[in-house]
Amino acid sequence: MAFFLVAAAAAPLLSAIAGQDPYTYDLDALSDSGAPKGFGGGISAQHWFGVEPMTGRDLFAIVVHGARTSILVGAGATAVSVLLGVVVGLTAGFYGGWYDRVVTRTIDVLLGFPYLIFVIALGAIAPTSLPKPLLLVGVLAIFSWPSIARVVRGQTLALKRRTFVVASVALGAGGWHVLVRQLLPNLTATIIVYSTIMIPSMIGAEAALSFLGVGVPPPTPAWGRSIGDAIGWVQTDPMFLVFPGGALFLATLAFNLLGDGLRDAFDPKTRGLRR
Amino acid sequence: MRLLRLVSGRLVSMIATLLVISLITYAVFVLLPSDPAQLSCGRPCTPERLADARAFMGYDQPWVQQYLAFLGGIVTGRTFGSGAAAVHCAAPCFGYSFQLNESVTHLILERIPVTFSIAVGAAVLWLIIGVGTGVISAVRRGTAIDRAAMTFSTIGVSAPSYLVGLLGILLFGFTLNMVPVNGYVPLTEDPVGWLWHLVLPWCVLALISAAVYARLTRGQMLDVLGEDYIRTARAKGLRERRVVGRHALRNVLIPVVTVFGIDLGSLLGGAVIAERVFSMPGLGALLLDAVGNVDLPLIIGVTLFSAFLIILANFLVDLVYGVLDPRAAP
Numbered sequence: 001m002a003f004f005l006v007a008a009a010a011a012p013l014l015s016a017i018a019g020q021d022p023y024t025y026d027l028d029a030l031s032d033s034g035a036p037k038g039f040g041g042g043i044s045a046q047h048w049f050g051v052e053p054m055t056g057r058d059l060f061a062i063v064v065h066g067a068r069t070s071i072l073v074g075a076g077a078t079a080v081s082v083l084l085g086v087v088v089g090l091t092a093g094f095y096g097g098w099y100d101r102v103v104t105r106t107i108d109v110l111l112g113f114p115y116l117i118f119v120i121a122l123g124a125i126a127p128t129s130l131p132k133p134l135l136l137v138g139v140l141a142i143f144s145w146p147s148i149a150r151v152v153r154g155q156t157l158a159l160k161r162r163t164f165v166v167a168s169v170a171l172g173a174g175g176w177h178v179l180v181r182q183l184l185p186n187l188t189a190t191i192i193v194y195s196t197i198m199i200p201s202m203i204g205a206e207a208a209l210s211f212l213g214v215g216v217p218p219p220t221p222a223w224g225r226s227i228g229d230a231i232g233w234v235q236t237d238p239m240f241l242v243f244p245g246g247a248l249f250l251a252t253l254a255f256n257l258l259g260d261g262l263r264d265a266f267d268p269k270t271r272g273l274r275r
Numbered sequence: 276m277r278l279l280r281l282v283s284g285r286l287v288s289m290i291a292t293l294l295v296i297s298l299i300t301y302a303v304f305v306l307l308p309s310d311p312a313q314l315s316c317g318r319p320c321t322p323e324r325l326a327d328a329r330a331f332m333g334y335d336q337p338w339v340q341q342y343l344a345f346l347g348g349i350v351t352g353r354t355f356g357s358g359a360a361a362v363h364c365a366a367p368c369f370g371y372s373f374q375l376n377e378s379v380t381h382l383i384l385e386r387i388p389v390t391f392s393i394a395v396g397a398a399v400l401w402l403i404i405g406v407g408t409g410v411i412s413a414v415r416r417g418t419a420i421d422r423a424a425m426t427f428s429t430i431g432v433s434a435p436s437y438l439v440g441l442l443g444i445l446l447f448g449f450t451l452n453m454v455p456v457n458g459y460v461p462l463t464e465d466p467v468g469w470l471w472h473l474v475l476p477w478c479v480l481a482l483i484s485a486a487v488y489a490r491l492t493r494g495q496m497l498d499v500l501g502e503d504y505i506r507t508a509r510a511k512g513l514r515e516r517r518v519v520g521r522h523a524l525r526n527v528l529i530p531v532v533t534v535f536g537i538d539l540g541s542l543l544g545g546a547v548i549a550e551r552v553f554s555m556p557g558l559g560a561l562l563l564d565a566v567g568n569v570d571l572p573l574i575i576g577v578t579l580f581s582a583f584l585i586i587l588a589n590f591l592v593d594l595v596y597g598v599l600d601p602r603a604a605p
Contacts, residue, residue: 108292109292109295109296109299111537113296113582113585114541114578114581114582114584114585116541116547117547117559117562117577117578117581117582118300118578120547120562120563120566121304121562121565121566121574121575121577121578122303200433204435207435208435208437208548211435211437211548211551212547212548212551212563213563214566227435227437227438227441228437228551230441231441231551231552241438241441241442241445245435245438245441245442248435248438249433249434249435249438252433252434252435253429253430253433256429256432256433257429260429
């Protein structure tokens with residue numbers, strides 16, 4: 001995972017070392033039909049991963065820069081939805097009453113939304129003046145905060161009956177103090193684990209949308225869009241599928257493994273089960 | 276009596292949720308700056324023709340009235356325009372696509388068999404594989420079988436379905452030439468062709484989802500097997516097969532059914548990704564086309580229809596839940 005973070009951060013550097021950038025067309029590397037020349041989709045000393053069919057853009061540069069897009073959108077959407085989910089879940093669980101009922105109802109409605117369908121539809125209709133990555137972060141966050149809010153609310157409900165919370169309320173502690181100083185520290189483990197599990201699903205969602213052609217618009221490199229473009233080239237140039245696809249898979253796997261590891265580390269119940 | 280109360284209570288909440296969702300969807304799409312009348316008006320588009328087109332489609336009214344007219348259309352059907360040019364959209368009318376000159380309901384019904392074929396077949400497969408693997412893993416906890424299954428499922432959870440689908444096409448379609456690489460054949464025309472075209476999408480979707488279900492089932496099973504009533508059942512001298520199959524599985528299935536309902540519902544509402552990978556003309560493909568053409572009535576219609584399916588699936592899940600777990604009844 002650290003590998004991907006480094007790759008994403010150092011994308012311009014890496015592609016500079018390779019002597020390529022993801023926007024330059026290299027039509028010389030293509031044959032007349034638009035397919036890359038040579039072995040494995042045009043792999044050569046110059047183009048480490050070969051080139052993109054039709055344009056001849058360097059695939060290594062595209063993959064490395066694509067990591068930036070994926071991780072920025074993934075981490076951004078996760079940050080927004082975790083923040084929203086924790087604030088809403090914490091306050092709803094602590095204060096209860098009609099506010100809690102409204103929140104629970106909203107969560108139910110949002111979880112019942114056909115979110116993929118909705119996001120696709122929205123992506124097409126939204127005004128073009130709005131930057132697409134920002135829109136993606138917003139929309140992904142809107143549909144993912146409910147799941148974390150639900151968990152945080154549940155835990156808050158359980159925690160607020162515990163003696164230490166009851167005691168500090170009885171001592172006259174304000175709502176803010178109880179929420180931030182008493183409840184939040186006890187929820188840290190849950191929140192961290194949920195965030196790490198959420199990042200790969202956000203990366204996957206962004207890639208899926210780009211794959212369907214409603215995500216990050218070209219020419220910005222995105223793994224999902226490269227995979228989508230590769231549909232037409234599967235037979236003639238399978239390497240065009242393998243490199244971006246492999247990157248997406250490995251990134252998701254890395255975050256999932258991290259999430260699993262963290263969960264086991266924080267949860268004594270599952271620790272014993274893994275020998 | 277208990278069942279009746281359960282059903283009616285859930286039904287009311289289902290309809291309420293549907294209304295809220297339809298209102299939000301309608302508001303979002305109608306308030307965003309896109310104008311179907313402008314698109315259909317053609318060039319040169321004089322202001323009079325634009326106004327006529329708006330009035331014909333019903334977009335000259337405030338959006339709340341448009342929404343009410345839309346809801347009314349679902350119940351009674353509606354007629355756009357008047358005189359010789361009028362088009363009638365029979366109930367249940369989910370809108371009218373002026374680009375395709377077809378009622379949205381008709382367009383959706385045309386595509387349903389494709390999506391349902393993909394979704395139901397895949398769902399049956401992944402439920403059997405996923406739950407089966409999960410149970411075996413839990414019972415043989417810590418063995419090589421368990422470790423292999425869990426490694427496999429971690430990989431499955433991380434692999435995007437379109438990637439696996441494309442690799443599947445590459446391997447089984449192009450290289451081994453075993454299955455067709457794309458397209459759909461109706462069941463009524465050619466059952467064997469239907470099956471043959473669907474095998475690969477089913478397996479791909481099932482493998483990915485089975486990974487999720489295997490983890491869920493395993494985790495639940497491990498929790499349940501630690502319960503007192505399982506010890507009691509074992510102490511009574513019941514066979515292990517019966518303890519796991521009868522006593523434990525029933526409780527394990529409760530959360531599995533919940534997830535399954537939501538998954539199946541959203542897949543029925545458009546297996547967008549599978550349809551794109553395997554070039555199948557289902558609901559998801561219909562939506563992507565509509566998005567490409569900015570066909571607003573069709574987009575709204577398909578979105579609402581798939582919301583309806585998800586909520587219906589949730590409703591059914593709640594009912595099954597009530598039967599599986601008597602404590603859940605209101």
